[in-house]
Amino acid sequence: MEKHHQDVLERNRSILCSDLDLSLVVDHLIQEEFLSPEEKERICASRSRSEKTGELLSMLYAHEDGFGAFVESLKSTHRHLYEMLISESETHLTDDTEVEVLKTELKQKNILLSKFRPMPWLPQHQMRLANVYTKLQLVSSVSFQDPRQMDRDQQLSLDNLFAPHELSSDPKRILVEGEAGIGKTTLLQMLVSKWNEGSCGGECGAPCVHCFDLLFNLHAKDFIGHTSIPDVIKSCLLARDSEISAETLDAILQTHKVVLVVDAYDEGNMENKLLYDVIEGRVLKDATVILSCRPAFLNFRFFDSIFVVHGFDEEHQIEYMDKFAHEMNLSPNSLVELQQKMSNELQDLCRNPFILTILCILCSENSQLPSTLAAVYKAVHEFFIEKASRKTSRDKDDIKRTVIFPLAKLSFEIYNKEKQLTEEDFVDICCSPQEACQIGYLSVDETVGSLQNTTRCYRFGHRSLQEFLATIHLGKMAAGERLAWLQSKNVYQIDTIVIFLFGQLNDKDLASIAAVIMENMRFQPLNFSKLSIYSCSQSHLVLHCLNELVGRDISDGLKSVLAENCPLRVHISRDCSISCIQGVSLICSLIKKKNSVCLTFDLDATKDFVPLMKQLKRCECISSVQLNNPKDRIKFNDYLRALQWVTLAKIGSDHHPSRLQNLFRAIASCKRITALTFADMQINDALMPSICEMVESLEDLRDLTL
Numbered sequence: 001m002e003k004h005h006q007d008v009l010e011r012n013r014s015i016l017c018s019d020l021d022l023s024l025v026v027d028h029l030i031q032e033e034f035l036s037p038e039e040k041e042r043i044c045a046s047r048s049r050s051e052k053t054g055e056l057l058s059m060l061y062a063h064e065d066g067f068g069a070f071v072e073s074l075k076s077t078h079r080h081l082y083e084m085l086i087s088e089s090e091t092h093l094t095d096d097t098e099v100e101v102l103k104t105e106l107k108q109k110n111i112l113l114s115k116f117r118p119m120p121w122l123p124q125h126q127m128r129l130a131n132v133y134t135k136l137q138l139v140s141s142v143s144f145q146d147p148r149q150m151d152r153d154q155q156l157s158l159d160n161l162f163a164p165h166e167l168s169s170d171p172k173r174i175l176v177e178g179e180a181g182i183g184k185t186t187l188l189q190m191l192v193s194k195w196n197e198g199s200c201g202g203e204c205g206a207p208c209v210h211c212f213d214l215l216f217n218l219h220a221k222d223f224i225g226h227t228s229i230p231d232v233i234k235s236c237l238l239a240r241d242s243e244i245s246a247e248t249l250d251a252i253l254q255t256h257k258v259v260l261v262v263d264a265y266d267e268g269n270m271e272n273k274l275l276y277d278v279i280e281g282r283v284l285k286d287a288t289v290i291l292s293c294r295p296a297f298l299n300f301r302f303f304d305s306i307f308v309v310h311g312f313d314e315e316h317q318i319e320y321m322d323k324f325a326h327e328m329n330l331s332p333n334s335l336v337e338l339q340q341k342m343s344n345e346l347q348d349l350c351r352n353p354f355i356l357t358i359l360c361i362l363c364s365e366n367s368q369l370p371s372t373l374a375a376v377y378k379a380v381h382e383f384f385i386e387k388a389s390r391k392t393s394r395d396k397d398d399i400k401r402t403v404i405f406p407l408a409k410l411s412f413e414i415y416n417k418e419k420q421l422t423e424e425d426f427v428d429i430c431c432s433p434q435e436a437c438q439i440g441y442l443s444v445d446e447t448v449g450s451l452q453n454t455t456r457c458y459r460f461g462h463r464s465l466q467e468f469l470a471t472i473h474l475g476k477m478a479a480g481e482r483l484a485w486l487q488s489k490n491v492y493q494i495d496t497i498v499i500f501l502f503g504q505l506n507d508k509d510l511a512s513i514a515a516v517i518m519e520n521m522r523f524q525p526l527n528f529s530k531l532s533i534y535s536c537s538q539s540h541l542v543l544h545c546l547n548e549l550v551g552r553d554i555s556d557g558l559k560s561v562l563a564e565n566c567p568l569r570v571h572i573s574r575d576c577s578i579s580c581i582q583g584v585s586l587i588c589s590l591i592k593k594k595n596s597v598c599l600t601f602d603l604d605a606t607k608d609f610v611p612l613m614k615q616l617k618r619c620e621c622i623s624s625v626q627l628n629n630p631k632d633r634i635k636f637n638d639y640l641r642a643l644q645w646v647t648l649a650k651i652g653s654d655h656h657p658s659r660l661q662n663l664f665r666a667i668a669s670c671k672r673i674t675a676l677t678f679a680d681m682q683i684n685d686a687l688m689p690s691i692c693e694m695v696e697s698l699e700d701l702r703d704l705t706l
């Protein structure tokens with residue numbers, strides 16, 4: 001059967017499942033010798049009505065004229081289905097040439113995306129996306145519910161974004177979420193490039209981007225000010241003199257398999273009614289929409305599939321660095337320091353592709369490598385100023401005064417208004433857009449308006465660079481004004497700025513706002529009770545902020561504000577990074593109240609908590625330690641050795657009964673334990689002697705829960 005006929009049937013699968021009397025149709029098809037009696041038996045053997053219909057459709061797909069025969073079988077018995085299928089297949093035929101014209105126009109526009117600027121502020125460095133694109137780690141919504149699916153997620157890639165799963169057989173609203181610079185835009189860009197290449201010939205295996213007749217690649221801001229999707233497409237994707245009308249687009253959107261790829265909802269979420277309607281399925285409900293966004297902007301309930309981008313794993317960090325060095329013609333030696341730090345103190349930051357790119361550049365320039373988020377951006381910032389000063393022979397302070405500070409003010413104002421930056425915005429400040437572009441923060445975006453009256457628009461090389469500048473402005477603001485601004489915001493929507501503030505402000509300024517910021521942080525992920533895995537990204541903003549202060553000599557005033565507002569229960573999860581661990585260590589050194597902090601560790605084969613556990617020995621504030629998933633026996637023994645100072649312990653599930661004896665023996669070495677709980681463990685009578693042995697050696701044990 002031809003593909004467009006298959007598409008017509010697939011689009012109408014649900015109505016066919018509900019309205020079709022299979023016995024009437026199948027008998028007719030047997031009479032016409034399209035189906036054999038054995039095939040009829042196979043159909044009847046299927047359990048549900050929809051499985052029976054699915055079986056029939058797949059048999060028809062195998063016949064060259066399966067569509068004609070099927071439609072004919074409906075003519076006298078199911079008139080409404082007959083007319084619906086005929087009319088849809090005819091519409092398709094009349095559209096064919098227009099669809100091809102549209103497809104060509106879209107593909108031509110997309111060709112630009114196959115080129116890639118890894119540092120958007122340095123446009124001279126362009127490379128082919130396919131040469132540097134490196135696999136990103138994705139975690140799916142299915143794993144949020146069931147951690148056993150985690151292993152499956154290791155296989156997740158671009159090709160699985162549209163695949164059906166336990167929670168949705170046909171995902172139509174797909175969310176790709178992730179922090180700043182983690183690779184969302186690049187992932188979507190690669191998806192679009194794949195579609196541009198044409199059919200995959202079934203290589204992708206599952207429903208993939210090649211299944212779509214048309215792909216519309218848009219930015220969330222493109223929808224603002226429009227009332228219909230054809231308008232958006234005409235004004236953002238088609239040439240001004242394109243012959244494709246809005247009416248034709250409308251008809252094509254209704255009758256073809258289309259996907260809308262929409263980037264950066266976080267940048268275009270204000271007054272964007274049309275996009276809200278699309279997300280909620282009030283517009284284009286049958287189309288597939290894949291949308292990228294930073295965390296905390298969207299309600300998950302509108303989405304059939306959710307993917308969280310976790311950046312590069314260790315293997316892919318190295319792969320990216322190699323590809324990048326090759327494309328940039330860098331000598332392998334220039335990246336040696338980065339490679340060493342990558343598996344240690346910079347492990348956390350290198351997960352983020354944008355930061356890794358900056359670190360590669362810094363390293364190749366022989367600069368010292370920083371280790372916190374704010375310090376990295378500060379280094380990038382200094383990197384820009386240094387270069388600009390060398391290029392223009394101007395003093396660095398002069399550049400800061402005349403370009404950076406006015407631009408910081410502007411970036412703060414624009415950040416608040418979420419509007420596009422135009423030439424007009426520069427009229428009242430002493431810095432010109434050309435100077436800002438020269439420094440590296442800005443680049444020209446596009447020219448809008450009529451021929452006589454054009455306005456040039458600009459954009460920041462990366463949103464996080466704009467946030468860094470906005471933070472510089474916040475740092476220069478009067479304390480009261482800064483406080484009022486922070487109070488008006490959701491800290492999770494300005495998380496990068498909040499981290500930058502911790503890294504940038506002096507102790508006095510930070511002490512005056514830290515309580516307000518920390519008060520609004522939650523230390524448990526949203527929907528915690530429904531999640532089986534603890535999510536670090538949703539709950540450890542406080543730890544990332546505190547990590548900015550590690551190694552700094554903090555004043556007593558700031559120490560007491562932090563200590564009063566720190567969480568007293570901290571859960572170190574599988575996806576925690578060094579910055580979380582450093583944050584915990586700072587919390588425990590700040591809190592002086594005895595026995596007030598409870599720590600939970602989700603033990604993981606790839607993480608080593610031993611140094612932290614040893615270090616915490618000196619902290620009297622810890623009241624109890626819980627260890628979950630102690631799967632690796634040797635490592636678990638190391639943990640228990642490092643925790644010999646603990647008095648209250650809880651051991652989580654997942655211990656195989658045959659290994660429990662060893663577990664009890666190892667626990668027996670933690671002599672200071674006064675209370676011990678085993679959660680969800682299968683303990684039988686045969687184990688009683690070893691439990692007694694353990695209890696006997698724990699002389700201080702007062703409380704045992706099995």
Ligand SMILES: Nc1ncnc2c1ncn2[C@@H]1O[C@H](COP(=O)(O)OP(=O)(O)OP(=O)(O)O)[C@@H](O)[C@H]1O
Pocket residue numbers: 117118119120132133134135136178179180181182183184185186187264294320352353354355357462463464
């Ligand atoms: N898969 C990848 N392969 C190679 N480089 C990547 C990849 N993903 C991201 N990068 C690098 O990281 C930079 C930032 O990525 P990107 O703009 O996609 O992040 P983002 O998640 O969209 O950020 P934001 O939310 O701030 O817009 C890119 O310019 C590129 O240099």
